[in-house]
Structure formats: structure tokens, C-alpha cells
Amino acid sequence: MSEADVREAFRNQAIYCERSGTPVTAAVIRGIEAALDRSTETGRRALDWAGDPRGSGDSVPLRLAGGFHALARADVDERLTALYAGQLDDADAVVRDVLQRFDAQLSPWLGSPPQTNETGRAGPIMAGVLVLAADYGLPFELIELGASAGLNQNLDRFGYRLGETTAGDPASPLQIAPAWDGVSPPAAEVRIVARRAADQAPVPVSDPAQRERLVAYCWADQAERMQRLEAALAIAAEHLPQIEKADAADFVDRVLTEPQAEGACRVVFHTIFWTYLAPDKQARIRDALVRAGERATRERPLAWLRYELNGQGGVAELRLQQWPGGSERHLATGHPHGSKVVWHG
Ligand SMILES: C[S@@+](CC[C@H](N)C(=O)[O-])C[C@H]1O[C@@H](n2cnc3c(N)ncnc32)[C@H](O)[C@@H]1O
Incomplete structure (x- = not known):
């Protein structure tokens, strides 16, 4: 050029x-x-x-x-x-x-390219997790792909108002309350028993220089985003996210072949990451999920939850696929930062 x-x-x-x-x-x-x-x-x-x-x-x-x-x-x-x-x-x-x-x-x-981590996206993801909690009544094993700094690994340590439904920690310094349209997601207890994540270029927020770099990419005049980021970094200082440096397709291949404990719902989730993947990697991740889904039971369910751009000009969709069965639902449509959500539930 x-x-x-x-x-x-x-x-x-x-x-x-x-x-x-x-x-x-x-x-x-x-x-x-x-x-x-x-x-x-x-x-x-x-x-x-x-x-x-x-x-x-x-x-x-x-x-x-x-x-x-x-x-x-x-x-x-x-x-x-x-x-x-x-x-x-x-x-x-x-x-x-x-x-x-x-x-x-x-x-x-x-x-190096700009790298951000948007905790507002934890809003739609938590709404999807509430749907699963209401469905199964099980605790969660969370697996996040393209996690960046991994701030959303602490999603149960944020507070939420999702329509009329509250969730998470009401005393958290990070409160997420997107503009909500439609009925509210179900109220349910969310307990996380394991969390894992990968990114090809993780941002280790324990390093002050890396933390400062992450903040610098947030636009200074987006006050709410800046406040959310500072609050999420304070939470991460106490609960440091563990992010593996790995390609997401390799990571999924490996972790989904590891045995899944009975009595926990395994959830693979990602936000605004899918469009960065080459089609062959997308296919590998989809195939790994379908293969693992064949082994899922109601006592050991698997879910694929993602908040991703739908290719229609800055619009994201929350989609949930569940095994056993493999049925898929389009749960919500919203702003890519999670600031507005239209719930289809
Ligand atoms: C736009 S950022 C979104 C980060 C985070 N999910 C969020 O919503 O704030 C996309 C992330 O995907 C990661 N990524 C892209 N391709 C990847 C791959 N093949 N394997 C692992 N991570 C990847 C990037 O490094 C980046 O951190």
C-alpha cells in the first residue's frame, strides 16, 4: 500500500x-x-x-x-x-x-498490534452461563479461548444487572449493567470450580508495563470502559488470571480430550475472537467440540458459548450450543462491547 x-x-x-x-x-x-x-x-x-x-x-x-x-x-x-x-x-x-x-x-x-480486553462482554457471557445454570443446576468448568489478559476469567467476581436479573458479587468494584431489551435471563446460582484459558499472545497483567500497555489501548475518552478496566485490573491483582500461551485450536484439541468430571458443566467460551481465526482453525475447534459433545451426558454436559460479530456491521450475537444433543440457540444480539443487549432467550 x-x-x-x-x-x-x-x-x-x-x-x-x-x-x-x-x-x-x-x-x-x-x-x-x-x-x-x-x-x-x-x-x-x-x-x-x-x-x-x-x-x-x-x-x-x-x-x-x-x-x-x-x-x-x-x-x-x-x-x-x-x-x-x-x-x-x-x-x-x-x-x-x-x-x-x-x-x-x-x-x-x-x-505490535493493539490488544484490549473488554469486561463489558462478561455481561452477555454471564447471561448465557445463567441459562446453563438454570438448565443443569451444576457448577462450571470454564475454558476461554482468545482470552487476552484473561480479565473475564474473574467473571463471577463482577456484579451484574441483566434486565431484572442480578448475578455475581453485588459488592464488586466492577458492576456490569448493559442496556437490556427483552425478558431477563433466569436467576440461578453460578459456581465455578475450574477455569482455564489460552491466547496466542497473552497479556500478563502481573507485569506493570504490560498492564499499562493494555490500559493505553483503551480510548481515554471512553470513561466507562476505562473505569471497568481499572476495576477489573484491581480484581485481577487479587485473583491473577492464568492464561496459557497457545494457539486456540491446539489448546481446544488438548483440553477437550482431558476427562471431564461428573457433576460439572464444561463451557468453552469466547468473545470477539472468532473473526481473527483462519477458517481451518475454526473448523478444528468446531470438530473438537462435536467430538467431545458425543461423550457428554446430562451429568457431564458440554456447552459452547460465544459472543461474536455476526458480520453485519458492528453487531455481536450470543450463541449457545449444548451437548448432549448439540442443539443451538441464538440467545441475544448486542453491541460488541456488551453495552446493549437484546435478549431473545
Ligand atoms: C479482539 S481480542 C478479544 C480479547 C477478549 N476475548 C475480549 O473480548 O476482550 C482477540 C484475541 O484473540 C487472540 N487470538 C487471535 N487468534 C488466536 C489464536 N489462533 N489462538 C489464540 N488466541 C488468538 C488475540 O491474541 C486477542 O487477544
């Missing part, structure tokens, strides 16, 4: 941020585009990008937006801090100045 494509990727990302109600992130991305030239290493690397710079590809604008947010959080420059506090008047000049002075700190952000 050409320099013009790189610049267009920045402009389109800025428009998307503006439409998403995040004017600070939009101004920073627009400012970076205006400041990009070949006088900095950051500029040269971005403008000569060999891959696909767009949001649907390597997300070059969001790589650098993460770097700028990290600098703002580190309070390296008063005017940048003011920009992140909402003073947008001189945004282009501030961004240009910071890009030139902090070139060495910003350039490395181009080396």
Missing part, C-alpha cells in the same frame, strides 16, 4: 472515533496524520508500512494512538496531558511536538 493509503487509514480511523463519541482520540489520530513525515523514525515506519495499515488490517493508527495515550498517562508533557483532559484547541501542534520529541518512545508502538 502507498503513503496515501496510510494517510487515509488515519483519516478514516479519526472519523470512526468521532462518530463513536471519542473526540480526544479522534483529534490525536488526526494530529498524528498531519505530523507524519520522514523526519522521524515513527513517520518513516508508518508511511512506508508494508502491510495493510487499516483498522481491518494492522491497525497502524491505533498502534500509535496507544503510544500517545501511554505518554499522556505518564504525564511527560503538560500540553499533552491537557489535550487528553479535553483541551483540543491546539491539538495538531501538540501532537506534532510530542511526536518529534518522543519519537524513540513512540516508534516501538508500531511493532
